[in-house]
Amino acid sequence: MNLDKDQQYLQGLKKGDRRTIENLYAQFSRQIQLLIEKNNGDAEDAKDIFQEGLMAIYDLANKKDFQLTCPFGALLYRICRNKWIDKIREKNKRQEVRLSEDLRSIGEETKDVLTLAEEAQQQSSIQAQRQTAFLQLSDLCQQLLNFVKKGIPAKDIVDQLELNNVNTYYRRKNACMGRWKSLVVA
Amino acid sequence: MISDNDGLLLEMYLDGALAGEELMSFEKRLQEETALAQALEERSALHQFLKDQPQREQVENILPEVAKAHFKPSAKIRPLWQRSSFRIASIAAAIALIVFIWQPWQQASLYEQFGQHKNLALAERGTPNLDPSNIEKAFAAKEYQKSIPLLENYLQAYPNSIEANLYLGICHLESNHYQRSTAIFKSIAEGESSFKYAGLWYLALTAVKQKQAEQAAAYLTLIPEDSAYFGQANALLEKLK
Incomplete structure (x- = not known):
């Protein structure tokens, strides 16, 4: 395992460094495309799965105390593989899913790869849940929280939304955050 | 479950807006009251999610741009020499028949045929503080990723601009952010503005791009005769049949 290189990939992805991301595509995209094409998918599917895989690692890497304990490429491969299995199962709900050897065998993946890939899957689903719940909030709540997202100070939000005072802002924010939390849990 | 007043205090605490006596007493309660501490943890996670979004969106927008140079369709190598000419001929005939009946290429390229967007013209409405050119x-240069943050900024200044919101949806659709584009188009289609049917049209295009023909047809049939989108909706419906 080339720790330095894998750490560079991870840090570059977290920062959104374009050169690192180009390296990641150059290094790993072919392998994922072959995997998907061997299993009833096409280049477009592979492109989507690869992107989802990278975002899953991005979300995982932003978890508190996260440590990459396996090769970046092996983790990405495993995550993409899991995501593709989920997709084809979804497509063929009533049919038996026939997988090629690549998708069935666990191969030489270490326990760390499997555990981290599992964690990434959970993190992706939490992320998606929060995003979906956010979109179900009222326009006013979304507008208010979008200001918060951009790091705009409370007193400026009060002006922008023409609220009476900071107290009204916190009251409204509390209501929106409470609603959001209940939608995430539901 | 915490009270409204505690929720208010939590928000102020997370924002660093509590001070002095109020801060000390709240921190003491956090140590003593499990429900309050748990609520703080949950709220912090959502706050962190919000805080992380701009950077996450930036990364998410770079990926499709970089992906363009990769993922070209592979040429499949088939071991023809292992097959008899009869089998090859029958496979070819079967494929030709299926292709003739189903015309699957039309499904694949329908979005490209119908996904032609009108130019965005925010300037015409006159905007005092922003130069929307x-x-x-x-947008005209099809730089959809670049247009997303620009439109978001514009919407921050003009949150009621349905046109800007519609085009933000189009940019998300072009960038394959289907969840976001669908949410935007739905809100427009469910409204009563002059863009209502544009919202429906783009909901249909979102479904077409994802190869969900039935869903697309369901949206298209809701476009009435007197709408500017009726003609193209009908043409697309014909192709989907």
């Missing part, structure tokens, strides 16, 4: 240029 950059947004219009970026």
